Amino acid sequence: MKSELAALIHAALEQLVAKGTLAELPDTPPQIDRPREASHGDLSCNIAMVLAKRAGVAPRALAQQVIDALPTNTVIRQSDIAGPGFINFFIEQHHHTEVVRTILETGRLFGHSDSGGGRRVQVEFVSANPTGPLHVGHGRGAAIGDCLGRLLEATGWSVQREFYYNDAGQQINNLALSVQARAQGKGPDHSDWPADGYQGHYIEDVAKAYLSSETVQAADREITAAGDPADLEAIRDFAVASLRREQDQDLRAFQVVFDKYFLESSLYDDGAVKDTVTALQAAGHTYEDQDALWLRTTEFGDDKDRVMRKSDGGYTYFVPDVAYHHNKWQRGFERVINEQGADHHSTITRVRAGLQGLDVGIPEGWPEYVLHQMVTVMRDGAEVKLSKRAGSYVTLRDLIDWVGCDATRYFLVARAPSSQLTFDVDLALAKSNENPVYYIQYAHARCASVLRKANESLGEDSAQEGLSHLSCLSESETLALAISLGRFPEVVATAAERLEPHDLANYLRELAADFHSFYNAHKVLEVEPGTAKARLALVAATQQVIANGLALLGVSAPEAM
RNA sequence: GCGGAAUUAGCUCAGCUGGAUAGAGCGUCGGUCUACGAAACCGAAGGUCGCAGGUUCGACUCCUGCAUUCCGCGCCA
Structure with a gap:
């Protein structure tokens, strides 16, 4: 819906350029927002305010010219000029409900796209050393990293999940x-x-x-x-x-699977570490001082140079890190995303500096990093710090045992990675409206329940038949639900682009809320058959989108609870 | 001291490349089941967006300074 409107606005701007009102098209595409205020329409655009100064026309006047230049179409029901120069668009009802058809037709693939075009991306995450059980921080990394993998797959990337660890230090x-x-x-x-x-x-x-x-x-x-x-x-x-x-057992219990385990020792065995040092020396980025070999990382933005080879002859840890990422580059990944705890922040500059120093054409911002902040675990109003098995820290296994895989995954992924996270065990355990996981899953189960009932009373194909009655979907709660369903593809695309899975988690809670509101306001089954079938189609579409969204989070979508 | 992240309602957090009256959940208060799943819904109260400047048509968002919290700052990984 957004993209259709964007195309219409683009066409209008082109016409204004042709008429000479505008000198040229703006370099960035017009911004289209979803206003929170219903009276501001379904979508709004600020393009008139952005271009007013350059065009030498007052914003509201320019807005009128944009509206007048819009091509004839079946999407826009009404266009208003508001405030300092916003253009508010009201969309035809059938455009809101048409998404129900799209969802039922595309099924599990609804929300997926192909912006990745099959290009290869590697997501490295967890990468815990095998010296103890995984802790909650690893759990957050596992949830975020795995969800990023799922989001990138859904947007057309060919994803490899990798786990790196030191097996010899x-x-x-x-x-x-x-x-x-x-x-x-x-x-x-x-x-x-x-x-x-x-x-x-x-x-x-x-x-x-x-x-x-x-x-x-x-x-x-x-x-x-x-x-x-x-x-x-x-x-x-x-x-x-x-x-x-x-660790494998914990990861399996957490529904996380890796494609490859990469051993740090292999970088020594195959000479990659040594070759990396030689290459950096040959490129002239190193010098000897105090019996040690240094890399001029300051040439690449570091605040001081770093030792590569210690005076005792051994290498510092970042040398194999550089060798490892060079290896990733050689394996042909267009993008590499490293999901790590924020305490590893300082390695970013060093690894990128080493890669630049190799001078093999690696882009400056490669690899990308997603860093997550610390997790604290609260239970009975107090911070939990100890685990029975690990002693000094709370393990991922502890969380899974306490609240289950679904709640653990949802809670760990529902906050922006850059925010410190407080994991409330009591909340995650609550089987009520306090708990967003159950709230979303309950919406899914409710959909399933209504559809089961409908199969008995109205027949197996009733939801499908409802597609010919979509014009019956007209009440405000009903349209609000349809509009939310229509947002799903752009939520997935944005979450994948920004590498922020919490967008999706929040969206699903909002979608569930829209469904519950609709469900409480309107009967689905015991109404006139055309309306009933149309609403069933909407329910089936809702179930599909919740299932698709939960799948991207790695959370189960139960038919009954 | 330097670098990074953070600071938004009582609590936990959203806030999209700067947009209209700052949102959600929980908690609090008040309503809704002989009705397809009440694990739900509807309504109310609750905020000087850490502080002070600046940039502009417009700032929670960008810039500068300050305060507070967390994480780093090794010839450890």
């Missing part, structure tokens, strides 16, 4: 030493307990499983424990596999 050593200590019967109070050792209960579980020679299978590896407490190498391999498996 100092943290993994600490993990192995911690498990070994537990396998030898030592606890954190023992004099030989490793410094920086991991103290969570899960370490004991891993040690126990290792001693009993269990076999574990994770998404990207499988290993059988050697059982020998002295074999640190074997313990490390087993511990990594064990924690990878635990």
